[in-house]
Each structure stands twice: as C-alpha cells, then as structure tokens.
Amino acid sequence: MTASNIAGTSRKLTPARVVLHVFLIAFAIIWLVPLFGAFYSSFRPFSETVNDGYFSLPDTFTLDNYRNAWEQGDILGRYWNTALVLVPALFLTLFFSSMVAFACSRFSWRFNIAFLVLFTSGNLLPQQIIVQPLFQMYNRIPLPEFLSNSERLNGSVWGLIFIHVAFQSGFCTFVLSNYMKLLPKELNEAAMVDGASVWRQYWSVIMPLTRPALAALATLEFTWIYNDFFWAVVLEQQGADRPITSSLANLGGEFFTDDNLIAAASVYVALPTLVVYLALQKHFIAGLTLGSTKG
Amino acid sequence: MTKADAAVKTAKRRRKGSQFSGRDRTVFTLMVAVPTFFHVMLVWVPTLASIVFSFTDWKGFRFSDLNFVGFLNYQQIFTVFEKDFFQGVINNLTLLVFLFLGPTVLGMFLAYLLDKELKGGRIYQSIFYTPVVLSLAVVGFIWQSVMYSTENGLATELFGAGGEVNWLGDQSFLIPFSDNYGISKNFIAILIAIAWRHTGYIMVLYLAGMKSVDQALRESAALDGCNEWQAFRHVLFPTLKPINVVVAVITVIEALRAFDIIYVLNTPRRTQVLSILTTNNLLGEGGGNVGRGSAYAVLLFLLCIGFVIWYVTNHYRNSEFSK
Incomplete structure (x- = not known):
C-alpha cells in the first residue's frame, strides 16, 4: 500500500497498463464463467437448461431448486454433522500443535528437531497409505452407544475428529514452530525469573503473541477440514451422518436427473467457506504465506 | 542470597540443562x-501397518485369514497389472509436468502483474483465488455439468461443432506414447479443471513473496536500466527462492497424491492415478484387496517420502532452528 503511494506515478493509465488490464479481465472472465454457470443454473428448472444450454436467457426464474435441495438433501442436518466434526477438530488441532510447537521451538532439547520433522513429514504423506489400517483400527475400537450409533470408533464423529487432528496438526506444528521461533528468546527467560511455570509461559506469554498465526491457521484449517472429502467418505459409511461436503457425492446419485438441483446444493455447500474467505481474506492469505516465507 | 538471585540461578540452571522442577517436567512431557x-x-503406525500388509494376501476381514506372501503383490503389480500401474505413473508425472508448466507459470505471472498495485488488484486476486476455497466436490460438479456436460456444457457448445462431445469419458490417447500408454483425452480435460483450481493458490504464494521484496532493490534495477524481463529474471526471481522451494514441494506432493478432483471427475474410474488405484484396490467394488492395495500405497509412499525428508530436514537445517 505505502509503496504505491510513494510511487504515485505508477497508477497513471499508460497504454501498457491498458493491455495489462485487458489481459487480467480476460483471465478473470475465464475464471468466473464456470462459477457463474453453476450459480445461474441453480435458479432455473433443469429442463430449460437442457433445452437451451447453460448460457441462455431465462424464461423462468425460480427458487424451487433451493427449496427442494434444502429439504431433500437435509442441508440443515448436514451442516450440523459438519459442525460436530469441524468445531472440536479445529480447536484440538490448534491446541495440540501449539503445545508441540511451543515445546520444540522455545526450548532446546535433544529431540526437539526430530519431533518437528516427524510432525511435518506426517502431514505430507499420501492419505492412501494411512486409510486402510486406520479403518481396521477404528473398526476394532468399541465406543459406548451414547457416544456413537455404530458403537465403534468407525462411523462416529470421534473417529473423524481424531484423524483430522492427527493429520492437520502436522502442518500447524510446522507453521507455529516457525512463528514462535522468531519471538525474542528473552521472553522465556524473563518469565522464568518471575517464577512462571512452563504452562504459564505457554498460555500467558507465548500464546497471546502467537495470535496472528493462530488466526491465520484457523481460517485456513476451517476450509481444509470443511472441504475434506476423503476421510469422510471412507470413515463415515452411513450417508445420513456424513458432513455436508462429502454428502454432495451422494446427492449426485440420488438426483442424477437434475443437475440444477445439485447446483443449488453446491451453493449451500460452498456458502460457509466463501463467507469465511471473503470476510477473513487477510488472515487467509497470511496463513498460506506463513508456512512459506518464514524460515 | 536474595530471592531474586536465587531465581536467576534457577533460571540459568534450567536454561542450561532443561532442569525443570518436577511439576514443570510432567507438564512439559504431557x-x-x-x-x-x-x-x-493415527498417521505413522497405520503407515507402517500398510507396509506390513503389502506383504500379505489379506482381504481385510479377520486377522486369522492373513498369510505372508513375500513380494507377490509387488510382483503382480509389475507383471499382471503393469498396464494400470505404469499408466498411473504416467498420469501422475503428466500432472506434475503440467502443474509446473501451466498453473505455476501462470500463477507466477498473474502475481507479477498484480504486484504492480493495479486498480482493482484485490478484486482480481479474489476472483482467481475463489476456486481454491471451494470444496473439490463442488469444483468437480461445476466442471462435470457446466463445462463438460456431453450435450450442453460450455466446452461442448464452443468446440463441439454442434454435436455432442464426451469430454470426461473419452479414453483414447491424444498424445500416445505406444499402443498401450499415453495421455488420454479425458485426462487432459481433467487437467484443465485442476489448473482452474490450482493457479490461484500458486498466485497467492508468489504474491506474498513479491510483496516482501525490498522496494529499493527494484528501484536500483530500474536505475541500472534493466528492462522488464531482465529485472524479473535477474533481480526479482532470485530473491523468490524460498517461495520457489515451497511451490516446488507443494507441486510435487500434490501431483503425486492428487485424488479428490480426479476421483469426482473420473466417473467410469478408468483413468488412473496412483491414489485412485490404491483406493479402488482397498475399498473397491470387489470388496477390497488389502494386500495389493497396500502395495500400491507403499509404491506411492516411496515416491513421496524421499522428497519429503529432503525438504523437511533441509528446512530445519537452514532455518532459525539451527542457530
């Protein structure tokens, strides 16, 4: 921002700038066309789209698709399923990874780097090498009925929460440890002189200073966990218990004949992440870049 | 000795030998x-278990049915199922090359343009980034219907010459390598959808990198009479090295373990990448073949892990952590 104000001349509209804008507008249109096509079709009956094509003038403009998708797809129930997994998974991931990052970046001990390597590489593994043994393990761990209808870890929200926490804490530990490492070393020493316990140093000294990184990771992890498809499809075989994102695959089967209904359902699915992205864009982009520019 | 002196002494002792008090020690360990x-x-134990399962004929029900069969699964992959496997590897590598030549170059270029503080730059940035926050299930649906629908998708209307085009079902090779191997037409259609989603991600990474480049550096390049390309090639690009490394890592890892969007768009499940081969073998229609599926997973893992370890150890060796 400041750079452009200082070099204020750079905003003059030269021919080169016009070419540049034309180029960017052309690409922006290419990027928007698929989104617009889906959004537009969600307000039209499918028969009309089939007869006239996706990009034709509308005869009918209707909210029927939204009404039907809401009822038939049980959108509210699916949002609830998602929230049951997402909220605890998000908090636990940030809590766990901040503790590991704190212990490994604020103190030097024999295996601190080894632990960071373990967590970071764990997050980069292909999920397919994890999934079958995980499924078998979950299938053999019983849960009382009041915790899970399946009476096993498999098919319960807990199973999904745990794997999200275990897998995502790899990336978060990586980012948070890079961030905490750059905080002044004297913080811990001063706290120790004051007689603060390890827990107080973590919770009252380091965590408040890590807030920007935590906010950035929270927005990023929100969309990643929300958008998860793989774990939910494999570990949540009961369609009714599935989070909203993975249930879209089922909707495709149930309403195979009506793509515009699925388009409306897709808008429901996309809405929370779009809202979070547009509202917290700054944190979002900070989160992506924290992992890359620091360190 | 005053109380403060004692505290300093304890602090020094702790700093040197991590001599926590008993309670601190317990808390730290926990x-x-x-x-x-x-x-x-949940991550590493299953990974090791997959390696063990890959040497068995297990079908995934009772442990009593499990027999060790040595390298049989691997041997079968390279002889009986070689076509699936090598075509999968070709597709993964095609995706890797494509991600570098397509989305990475385009994303870097868009970042370079947006870095010029244009009017409306934020709007362009939001537009290019939106597909990244969408679920792959949604992205898959959008491309399947709006763009690639056989009768009335936009791609059909623009390039179909009035007829129908089966964009996602045509497995004939556009670029054949031999009779059996090549890059199929429907895989290219999938690649375009992937580019649409991936470019914004790369763009944002580079944009952040460019924003942190010292303004004085650019000005001195301009004063020295560098043209646009020279300034980019010799001044800006070398300073982006950390971002280049991260983008390279993301690209390699994403290309090797790519799953969701291909899974959604590839409805007859014939155009394979390694992750889909693995998933189909583990949980496929045939009830699952844990042994062979695990062997596929291990091969995928071996392709990834060398690169992962190289990157991660390098990161911690060269960063603040080694100081």
Whole structure:
C-alpha cells in the first residue's frame, strides 16, 4: 500500500497498463464463467437448461431448486454433522500443535528437531497409505452407544475428529514452530525469573503473541477440514451422518436427473467457506504465506 | 542470597540443562506426549501397518485369514497389472509436468502483474483465488455439468461443432506414447479443471513473496536500466527462492497424491492415478484387496517420502532452528 503511494506515478493509465488490464479481465472472465454457470443454473428448472444450454436467457426464474435441495438433501442436518466434526477438530488441532510447537521451538532439547520433522513429514504423506489400517483400527475400537450409533470408533464423529487432528496438526506444528521461533528468546527467560511455570509461559506469554498465526491457521484449517472429502467418505459409511461436503457425492446419485438441483446444493455447500474467505481474506492469505516465507 | 538471585540461578540452571522442577517436567512431557500419541498412532503406525500388509494376501476381514506372501503383490503389480500401474505413473508425472508448466507459470505471472498495485488488484486476486476455497466436490460438479456436460456444457457448445462431445469419458490417447500408454483425452480435460483450481493458490504464494521484496532493490534495477524481463529474471526471481522451494514441494506432493478432483471427475474410474488405484484396490467394488492395495500405497509412499525428508530436514537445517 505505502509503496504505491510513494510511487504515485505508477497508477497513471499508460497504454501498457491498458493491455495489462485487458489481459487480467480476460483471465478473470475465464475464471468466473464456470462459477457463474453453476450459480445461474441453480435458479432455473433443469429442463430449460437442457433445452437451451447453460448460457441462455431465462424464461423462468425460480427458487424451487433451493427449496427442494434444502429439504431433500437435509442441508440443515448436514451442516450440523459438519459442525460436530469441524468445531472440536479445529480447536484440538490448534491446541495440540501449539503445545508441540511451543515445546520444540522455545526450548532446546535433544529431540526437539526430530519431533518437528516427524510432525511435518506426517502431514505430507499420501492419505492412501494411512486409510486402510486406520479403518481396521477404528473398526476394532468399541465406543459406548451414547457416544456413537455404530458403537465403534468407525462411523462416529470421534473417529473423524481424531484423524483430522492427527493429520492437520502436522502442518500447524510446522507453521507455529516457525512463528514462535522468531519471538525474542528473552521472553522465556524473563518469565522464568518471575517464577512462571512452563504452562504459564505457554498460555500467558507465548500464546497471546502467537495470535496472528493462530488466526491465520484457523481460517485456513476451517476450509481444509470443511472441504475434506476423503476421510469422510471412507470413515463415515452411513450417508445420513456424513458432513455436508462429502454428502454432495451422494446427492449426485440420488438426483442424477437434475443437475440444477445439485447446483443449488453446491451453493449451500460452498456458502460457509466463501463467507469465511471473503470476510477473513487477510488472515487467509497470511496463513498460506506463513508456512512459506518464514524460515 | 536474595530471592531474586536465587531465581536467576534457577533460571540459568534450567536454561542450561532443561532442569525443570518436577511439576514443570510432567507438564512439559504431557504437552509433547499427548499430541504425539495421536499423531503417531493415527498417521505413522497405520503407515507402517500398510507396509506390513503389502506383504500379505489379506482381504481385510479377520486377522486369522492373513498369510505372508513375500513380494507377490509387488510382483503382480509389475507383471499382471503393469498396464494400470505404469499408466498411473504416467498420469501422475503428466500432472506434475503440467502443474509446473501451466498453473505455476501462470500463477507466477498473474502475481507479477498484480504486484504492480493495479486498480482493482484485490478484486482480481479474489476472483482467481475463489476456486481454491471451494470444496473439490463442488469444483468437480461445476466442471462435470457446466463445462463438460456431453450435450450442453460450455466446452461442448464452443468446440463441439454442434454435436455432442464426451469430454470426461473419452479414453483414447491424444498424445500416445505406444499402443498401450499415453495421455488420454479425458485426462487432459481433467487437467484443465485442476489448473482452474490450482493457479490461484500458486498466485497467492508468489504474491506474498513479491510483496516482501525490498522496494529499493527494484528501484536500483530500474536505475541500472534493466528492462522488464531482465529485472524479473535477474533481480526479482532470485530473491523468490524460498517461495520457489515451497511451490516446488507443494507441486510435487500434490501431483503425486492428487485424488479428490480426479476421483469426482473420473466417473467410469478408468483413468488412473496412483491414489485412485490404491483406493479402488482397498475399498473397491470387489470388496477390497488389502494386500495389493497396500502395495500400491507403499509404491506411492516411496515416491513421496524421499522428497519429503529432503525438504523437511533441509528446512530445519537452514532455518532459525539451527542457530
């Protein structure tokens, strides 16, 4: 921002700038066309789209698709399923990874780097090498009925929460440890002189200073966990218990004949992440870049 | 000795030999042990188990049905199922090359343009980034219907010459390598959808990198009479090295373990990448073949892990952590 104000001349509209804008507008249109096509079709009956094509003038403009998708797809129930997994998974991931990052970046001990390597590489593994043994393990761990209808870890929200926490804490530990490492070393020493316990140093000294990184990771992890498809499809075989994102695959089967209904359902699915992205864009982009520019 | 002196002394002792008090020691151990327990039990133990399963003929029901068969699964992959496997590897590598030549170059270029502080730059940035926050299930649906629908998708209307085009079902090779191997037409259609989603991600990474480049550096390049390309090639690009490394890592890892969007768009499940081969073998229609599926997973893992370890150890060796 400041750079452009200082070099204020750079905003003059030269021919080169016009070419540049034309180029960017052309690409922006290419990027928007698929989104617009889906959004537009969600307000039209499918028969009309089939007869006239996706990009034709509308005869009918209707909210029927939204009404039907809401009822038939049980959108509210699916949002609830998602929230049951997402909220605890998000908090636990940030809590766990901040503790590991704190212990490994604020103190030097024999295996601190080894632990960071373990967590970071764990997050980069292909999920397919994890999934079958995980499924078998979950299938053999019983849960009382009041915790899970399946009476096993498999098919319960807990199973999904745990794997999200275990897998995502790899990336978060990586980012948070890079961030905490750059905080002044004297913080811990001063706290120790004051007689603060390890827990107080973590919770009252380091965590408040890590807030920007935590906010950035929270927005990023929100969309990643929300958008998860793989774990939910494999570990949540009961369609009714599935989070909203993975249930879209089922909707495709149930309403195979009506793509515009699925388009409306897709808008429901996309809405929370779009809202979070547009509202917290700054944190979002900070989160992506924290992992890359620091360190 | 005053109280403060004593405290300083304890602090020094702690700093030197991590001599925590008993309670601090317990707390510290728990802070590392509990998250590590979850991570190791649910990520690394299953990984090791997959390696063990890959040497068995297990079908996934009772452990009593499990027999060790040595390298049989691997041998079968390279002889009986070689076509699936090598075509999968070709597709993964095609995706890798494509991600570098397509989305990475385009994303870097868009970042370079947006870095010029244009009017409306934020709007362009939001537009290019939106597909990244969408679920792959949604992205898959959008391309399947709006763009690639056989009768009335936009791609059909623009390029179909009035007829129908089966964009996602045509497995004939556009670029054949031999009779059996090549890059199929429907895989290219999938690649275009992937580019649409991936470019914004790369763009944002580079944009952040460019924003942190010292303004004085650019001005001196301009004063020295560098043209646009020279300034980019010799001044800006070398300073982006950390971002280049991250983008390279993301690209390689994403290309090797790519799953969701291909899974959604590839409805007859014939155009394979390694992750889909693995998933189909593990949970496929045939009830699952844990042994062979695990062998596929291990091969995928071996392709990834060398690169992962190289990157991660390099990162911690060269960063603040080694100081």
